[in-house]
Amino acid sequence: MTKHEIIPCERCGKRIxxxxxxxxxxxxxxxxxxxxxxxxxxxxxxxxxxxxxxxxLKNEFNTLNNLH
Known part of the structure; x- marks a missing residue:
C-alpha cells in the first residue's frame, strides 16, 4: 500500500x-x-x-475575467 504525504495547503495551511x-x-x-x-x-x-x-481561486479567476 502506497503511503501518501500529509502536507499543508500552500494557500491556507490546511493539512491535506x-x-x-x-x-x-x-x-x-x-x-x-x-x-x-x-x-x-x-x-x-x-x-x-x-x-x-x-x-x-477558480472563482477569483472567473470573477476577474468577467470584469473585463
Missing amino acids: ECKANSFTRCQCNTVRLNLNEVQYISELFEGCLCADCLVD
Missing part, C-alpha cells in the same frame, strides 16, 4: 493528503479546472492546494 502518485484519487482532482484557470493558479502557487482553495 497529497496523492501526487495517484492523482485520480487525490482530493484536488475533484475540482475541474480549464487550461486558463490552471495557468492563473500556477502563476500564483507552486505547491499543492486543497480543494477549497482551488475552488476559491
